[in-house]
Amino acid sequence: MIRKTFAAIALCAVISSCKNERRYDRIENAKWLIGRWENDSRAGKLVEEWSTFNDSMIIGSGMFVTGTDTVFSEDLWLEQHGDSLSYFAKVYGQNNSRKVEFKMTSSTKDQMVFENPTHDFPNKIVYRHVQDSLIADVSGVSKGQPKTEHFAMKKK
Template identity: 45%
Template structure:
C-alpha cells in the first residue's frame, strides 16, 4: 500500500512539474521588447515600458507626455496561450476603457505582427526589432476612409 501511495505521489509530482515547465516559444521570441523605451518628437515624448510578469505574460504601458501633461495612456498584456500570442490593449478614454484584442499573425526573431480587422483604428500593430537598443512600433489601418500608418522609432533607456 505504501508503495502504491509513493508511486502515485511521484506520478503526481512528475505531471505537475511538466505542467509548470511549459515552453512558450513565441513570447520568448518577443523578449527584446522588455525594458523602457522612449520616442521624443516636437509633439512630445512617448514612453513605453515592458516587464516580464511570468513565462507566458508580459505587461506593458505607454504614455504620451507633452510638457507636464499626460495626453494619452494605454496598458497592454502580451499573452501566449496554445502557441499564439495575443496583444490585449486598454486605452484610457477609448472603447469605454474596455480591452481590445489583437491576434498575432506572424512572428520572427525581429518582428511581431498583431491584427484585429474588426477594430476601427488601428487594425494592425507591428513591432520591429532594429537593434538591442532600438525598435520601431507601427500602427496602421483605415482612418476617415484613408489608409493611415504611424511609426514610432523607440530608443531603449
Template identity: 45%
Template sequence: MKNVVILAVVVVFISCQNKSEKKFDELEKMSWLVGEWENKMPEGVLTESWTKANDSTFIGKTLFINEKDTLHSEDIVLTQKGENLLYIPTVKGQNDDKPVEFKMMESKIENEFAFENPKHDYPQKIVYKKVNETNLVATISGKQQGKSSSESYPMKKK
C-alpha cells in the first residue's frame, strides 16, 4: 500500500511538472529570436536586441541609427497570456508614447509569426520570419493613408 501511495504522488508531481513546462509553449516557439540582430543599410544601421525576461516574456529593443543620430527607437514586450501571444511595441513619439497591442494570428507557415491589430493606424500587421539560424525578415504592413503598404527588414544575427 505504501508503494502505491508513493507511486501516486510521483505521478501527480510529474503530471504537474509537464503542465507547467507547456504553459508558455507559444512564446517558446520564438526563442530563436533572443539575441542581437542587425541590418546595415545606406540610410543607417537597424538593430534589434531580444532578451528573455522570464518564462512568459521576452523584451526587445529596436534602434535605427544614422551615424550618431537615433532616427527610430522602439521598446517591445513579447508575452504570452493564456494561449495568446502578444507583441506590444512602444514607439517614442507615436500613440502618445503608449504601447500598442498586436495579437498573434494562426500561421500556416513554419517559423513565421504574424501579429495583427486591425484598429491601429499603421502598421496593422507585423511578421517575423525565421529564414535560418542566423537570418530573419521582419515585415510591417497594412493600410497607410488609404493605400496598401509593406516594408521588409532582413536582419542577420550578430
C-alpha cells in the first residue's frame, strides 16, 4: 500500500513539473528578443531594449533619437496569459496614453506576428530574428492608404 501511494505521489510530481515547464512556453520562445537593439542612420538612432520582468512577462522600451532630442518613445511588453501571448505598446500622447494590445496570431522559432484589427495604425506587428539582427515590420492603414514601416536593428 505504501509503495502504491508513494508511486502515485511521485507520478503526480512528475506530471506537475512537466506542466509547469510548459506553463510559460510562449514567453520562453520569445526570449530571443531580450537585449539591446540599435540602428544608427543619418535621420537618427533607433533603439529597442528588452529584458525579463518575470516568468510571464518581457518588458521593453523603444525610442528614436535625433541629435540629443528623443523624438519618439514607447513602453513595450510581451505578456503571456494562459496559452496566449500579447504585445502591448504605450506611446505617451497617443491613444489617450493607454496601452494598446496586439494578440499573437502566429509564431515560429524566429518570428512573432501580433495583430489588432481594430487599431488604426499599426494593426499588425511582425518581429523577426535573423542572425544578429532584429527586424520589425509594422503595417496597417494610415490616412486611408495601406502603409508598412520596416525597422532593422543590430544587437549591441
